[in-house]
Amino acid sequence: MPCSAPRPTSTRRWSGARRLRALLWEADWGRYGWPEEYGGRGGSSLHRAAVHEELFRAGWHGPAVFEHVEIIAPTLVRYAQPAFLEQRLPRFLDGAEVWSQGFSEPEAGSDLASLRTRAVEDGDAFVVNGSKIWTSWSKWARWCLALVRTGTADERHRGLTMMAIDLTAPGVRVRPIRQANGTDELAQVFLDDVRVPRTQLVGEPGEGWAVAMYLLARERGTLSWLRHCGFRRRLLEEHKSLTVADDRAVGDFVAQWAGVRAAAADLLHRDAAGQDLGPESAFNKLLMTRAEQELQHLVHDATGPRVGVPVDEEDLLRQREYLFSRIVTVYGGSQQMQLITIAKHVLGLGRG
Ligand SMILES: Cc1cc2nc3c(=O)[nH]c(=O)nc-3n(C[C@H](O)[C@H](O)[C@H](O)COP(=O)(O)OP(=O)(O)OC[C@H]3O[C@@H](n4cnc5c(N)ncnc54)[C@H](O)[C@@H]3O)c2cc1C
Incomplete structure (x- = not known):
């Protein structure tokens, strides 16, 4: 693929991605x-x-x-109710419906267990009030897999429940957030007396934390396979911009890339064997993040000031990806939180 390929707009990327999913579904892949x-x-x-x-x-x-698809869909398969899955999963996988993930709130990010969006039982439904923020892709999404409080604030992570919220339901408003790199794939979702049928619970009431941990292990772990495939592709696309002077940096990146690949392959094999991915997936997230930043530094250094002041579509793509690589340490839990997870839950440190 030549570097001069035009940069697809978000809407073109969305319609292209949707068409591809439909084709892959149709052809069985x-x-x-x-x-x-x-x-x-x-x-x-x-x-x-x-x-x-x-x-x-x-x-x-x-x-x-x-x-x-690699984060929410496996979580639905494990925890959603069979009748709901029967209706929704094929529509997710064939590209008819997009899903988003509603965990973070304006006052609850790293300290997720302090979230305040509240769901109150009312007959065969829950009535939800609150707000979710940084929900990737919700501008295009039909569904949001949301972690909400059904217990008291004192119960912290024990008082949470996971549910699928229909973003077309009355009382839902989605406000896109423009990022520094010019895209608006993130958004804030406002929920005002939104009725969510019990059939849309994902896991049991009060089991939300376990469902969230299952999902996050995928966001930190299995996603690293997908992203490392993209890093390789990006390096190949940029090979013409690189010179012999970049060889050492390329070598460093390739070594890190191989580490991401090996760790992701190990995790995929454990997943395929039905093993719990657990807190070790924090390692995958750290490796993936470091490799992505290394790659983007490499491209940035090789293409020089054009990343700062783009002269064509290709430079704009480089700029967008470079700026995005600044925040990859944050999604799925910040770098510090991954280190804390490893310290506490893998190494058993700091437990008195
Ligand atoms: C590109 C992107 C996509 C995202 N997509 C989604 C999504 O789809 N759905 C969703 O729910 N969320 C999403 N998020 C939000 C993300 O999960 C949160 O930003 C993240 O959990 C951090 O929360 P926060 O922004 O509130 O920062 P804070 O929690 O306020 O943290 C701010 C800083 O303080 C540090 N810090 C906080 N607590 C501690 C501590 N105890 N010890 C040491 N350091 C600490 C953090 O590491 C961080 O550096 C996305 C974020 C990004 C950047």
């Missing part, structure tokens, strides 16, 4: 790795990883609005 009872062909996340790697080799630019 999008069904591998998903349960047969919901339209899949069976298999595991290893099958999906193989398909993704081939797509990147063929010129794919990544899942865009369907990034959550």
